[in-house]
Amino acid sequence: MKRLKIVALTAVLGFFAATVNVNAQDVAEGEQIFKNNCAACHNTSDETLVGPGLKGIGERRPLDWIVKWVHNPQAVIASGDKYANDLFKKFNQAQMTAYPNYSEDQIKSVIAYIDAQAAPAAPVAGEGGAVATTPAEGSSNGGMMQYILVALLGVMILVLVALLSIVSSLSKLASVDPNSDEAKNVPFFQKIAENGKKLAANSAFKTGAALLITLLIGKATIDTAYGVGIHQGYAPEQPIQFSHKLHAGQYEINCNYCHTGVYKGKGANIPSANICMNCHNVIKRESPEIQKIYRSLENDEPIQWVRVHNLPDLAYFNHSQHTNVGGLECTNCHGEINKMEVVEQRSSLTMGWCIDCHRKTEVNTKDNAYYDKLVELHNKENKEPLKVQNIGGLECSKCHY
Ligand code: HEC
Ligand code: HEC
Ligand code: HEC
Ligand code: HEC
Ligand code: HEC
Ligand code: HEC
Structure with a gap:
């Protein structure tokens, strides 16, 4: 028991010692820079993405080398630096983007963030909080409504049956002499039960059933009519099996790396094949799905993505107003795209x-x-x-x- 306490205490102390070193502000800044620029090609772990995993980069390379490299990788390679040239060869001469504008301190923050990611216990500043909003309307809303409607229908049918049997018993009672023994001895409800059997043959019941069916068909028609132009749940098959779950989820590529207009303009933009080629000129070239991207470029024919979300022309919607000014997350309106193999329209867009x-x-x-x-x-x-x-x-x- 005592041992356990000591272990726990050292763990807690170690944890503080580890975190005190890292200035939280630096880590947050580093995270932002990394996610917006580097995450497209680098993992913070040691797994290779487009470039090498950057875990332990602070120990692997001297700081001034990293700074020079980030400012201008091509210049470092051209200078004849052996490490840089070996690395360049190893990565099939994939060119890293140059970031001449980041200060040494900013690059240090990125390293601090990478180190913080490596130590799983170290807290990393979360995403900036967004305005409190409603989550995207899930399909569960519609599901709930369906259940309520079905329940209501069930109740309606029960009421109808009860009413019909009452009508039928009453008409029976009316035909019986109120002073006879039969009328006095047989309890009212027992009579109803007896009459239930005759119900099937009853013409009032038939009319009722016909009415009910008409109501049901009517409801279905109205539902479809209201649904015209609403494509909630629409998830068309795409010409290339592009997965957001893989790219935006697993590899955490930022949405605006591909949807370049989403923080600046009205439309979010669908990426051109060139953006795919930033990575796929080296990744999975032989895959038949990736070959389709090559073919599109060779034949100069844009990939025919099927549009998922589409407001009618009479309505004006602007992304930057909502994402940039309003501070909303994509999930507020699109649901968790980063978990979708195939994009689905989650909100009604009405x-x-x-x-x-x-x-x-x-x-x-x-x-x-x-x-x-x-x-x-x-x-x-x-x-x-x-x-x-x-x-x-x-x-x-x-x-x-
Ligand atoms: C378009 C892809 C791409 C982006 C974006 C990118 N890199 Fe790289 N990076 C690479 C590639 C590829 C290499 C391997 C060398 C080569 O082929 O040029 C590399 C190598 C490195 C190395 C050397 C790694 C080692 O193991 O020695 C560092 C450090 C580095 N990048 C940091 C960064 C940082 C910091 C950012 C963001 C500010 C960034 N990179 C953005 C592609 C990229
Ligand atoms: C690597 C590039 C890439 C990244 C990263 C990416 N997307 Fe996409 N996105 C695409 C492509 C290509 C399409 C068109 C094909 C499709 O619908 O799957 C698309 C389609 C969409 C659509 C549907 C467009 C329509 O037709 O209505 C939405 C919404 C969307 N993306 C949101 C996101 C969000 C949110 C993220 C970040 C979590 C994200 N995307 C990250 C490439 C990307
Ligand atoms: C920032 C890098 C990056 C960009 C940009 C990118 N991808 Fe990818 N893509 C990847 C990685 C990494 C994989 C996973 C490779 C693996 O499984 O080894 C992948 C896998 C794929 C696969 C699955 C291939 C297979 O056979 O398993 C398809 C299809 C694909 N990408 C299509 C696209 C399209 C289309 C675009 C452009 C809209 C695009 N990618 C842009 C990094 C990228
Ligand atoms: C998840 C919540 C949400 C949804 C859904 C939403 N909006 Fe907005 N909208 C906002 C917020 C927040 C702002 C305020 C942004 C700002 O600060 O200017 C805004 C602002 C606007 C403005 C500017 C209003 C003004 O007076 O400046 C327009 C126009 C607009 N939205 C159109 C739409 C349209 C069209 C749709 C549906 C297709 C839509 N919005 C759906 C949250 C939402
Ligand atoms: C306030 C709701 C809202 C938010 C937040 C939002 N979108 Fe959209 N998005 C829409 C609507 C509405 C459309 C349909 C626009 C149209 O048809 O004109 C759309 C369409 C798209 C499309 C299809 C191409 C286009 O521009 O029409 C993409 C891609 C997309 N969104 C990506 C994103 C990404 C990435 C984010 C987060 C950075 C995001 N959206 C945030 C409501 C939203
Ligand atoms: C916040 C944005 C917004 C505001 C404010 C707004 N509308 Fe709309 N309106 C829309 C969108 C989006 C659609 C398209 C809905 C669809 O496709 O189902 C639409 C559709 C319509 C339609 C077409 C009929 C239909 O249901 O498709 C009419 C008519 C209309 N609006 C009238 C008005 C009037 C009148 C007002 C002012 C009282 C108004 N709208 C205010 C966003 C808005």
Whole structure:
């Protein structure tokens, strides 16, 4: 027992000793730089991605070499540096991007982040918190509704059967002399039960059943009519078996590495085959799926990706407004794309969906001077926090041309 305590104590102390060395701010900055630039080609472990795994890079290479390398890898190779040339050869002469603008301190932060990742216990600053929002509407919502409807239908059928048997017993009773023994002795409900058997033959029952079926068909028709133009759950097969689970999930390639417009523009952009080639000129070249990318480039024919999300032309939607200004995560609207083999439309993309979120979601006013005055004005006459609806998020003209 005592031993155990000592072990635990040393573990805790060791943990603090390990973390005190690493300045949390550096690690957070390093993480951001790494994820946005390096993660596309490097793992923090020792597993090779496009370039070598960077685990232990701080010990493997002197700092000034790493700085020179990151600033301009081609220059280091050209200088005749043996290590660099061997590495370049080993990686099939894949060219690393140059990052001339990162300061030595920033590169140190990246190394600190890589080291922190290697020590699994060390805490790493999490992702920046986003505004509190509703998660993407899952299909569970629709599922729940279905159950409720089925339950309601069940209740309706029971009520109908009960009503019909009452009608039938009443008509029976009406035909019996109220003063006869039969009417006095047989309990009312027993009569109902007896009459149940005759129900099948009863014409009122037949009418009821016909009515019910008509109702059911009617409901199905209305459902389909409302569903026109709604493609929730749409997950078409794509011309190349591109997996987000693999690229964005397992290899943690940043969404905007491929969807280059998502923080800057209206559309997120679907990547061109050239972006794929940054990696696939070396990775899995012989795979038949990758060969399709080569063919597309050789024949100068763009890959015919099937569009998944598609708002009608009458509606205006802008990504940067939501991701960059609003601080929303992709998952808020698209669900967990990084777990999907095949992309699926998770939200309904109806007007009600947009409006609903604008009613509920607070505007991300933090560090945004543009909103300071507005927040002040709003708070004077309103106890509720500033929501998107308060900045015009429900005005027709904001979403319709
Ligand atoms: C487009 C892919 C790519 C990106 C992006 C990239 N690298 Fe590299 N990196 C490579 C390749 C490939 C090598 C191996 C040498 C070569 O072929 O040029 C490498 C090598 C290295 C090495 C030497 C590794 C060793 O084992 O000695 C370091 C350090 C390094 N990169 C750091 C970085 C950092 C830091 C970033 C982000 C700021 C980054 N790289 C971004 C592709 C990339
Ligand atoms: C390596 C490149 C790459 C990365 C990284 C990537 N995507 Fe994609 N994405 C694609 C390609 C290619 C398509 C078109 C084919 C498809 O739908 O699978 C696509 C399609 C999509 C679509 C559907 C587009 C449509 O037609 O409506 C969404 C949404 C999407 N990506 C979101 C994301 C999110 C979120 C991330 C980050 C978690 C991400 N992507 C990361 C390449 C990428
Ligand atoms: C930043 C690097 C990177 C980029 C960019 C990239 N991929 Fe990949 N891709 C990978 C890695 C790593 C693998 C896994 C290779 C393995 O399994 O050994 C992979 C695997 C694949 C596979 C599976 C191949 C197979 O047969 O197993 C397909 C298909 C694929 N990528 C398509 C694409 C397409 C299409 C694009 C462009 C939209 C793209 N990739 C962009 C790194 C990348
Ligand atoms: C507020 C909701 C919302 C957020 C947040 C969001 N998207 Fe979208 N996304 C949409 C809608 C709506 C469409 C359909 C746009 C259209 O058809 O005009 C779409 C379409 C796309 C497409 C298809 C190409 C295009 O631009 O139409 C891609 C790719 C995509 N989103 C990626 C992303 C990525 C990556 C992120 C996170 C960085 C993200 N989205 C965040 C709502 C959102
Ligand atoms: C997950 C929540 C969410 C969903 C879903 C959503 N929005 Fe938004 N929207 C926001 C937030 C948050 C802002 C405020 C961004 C800012 O600070 O300017 C915003 C702002 C806007 C604005 C600018 C409003 C203004 O007055 O400046 C427009 C236009 C807009 N959204 C359109 C849409 C459309 C169209 C859809 C549906 C296709 C949609 N949004 C779906 C959260 C959402
Ligand atoms: C936050 C964004 C947003 C606002 C605000 C908004 N709409 Fe829409 N509206 C949409 C979107 C997105 C669609 C497309 C829905 C679909 O395809 O199902 C749409 C569709 C429509 C349609 C086509 C009918 C339909 O259901 O497809 C009409 C008409 C319409 N809106 C009228 C209005 C009017 C009038 C207002 C103001 C009271 C308004 N909208 C405000 C986003 C918005």
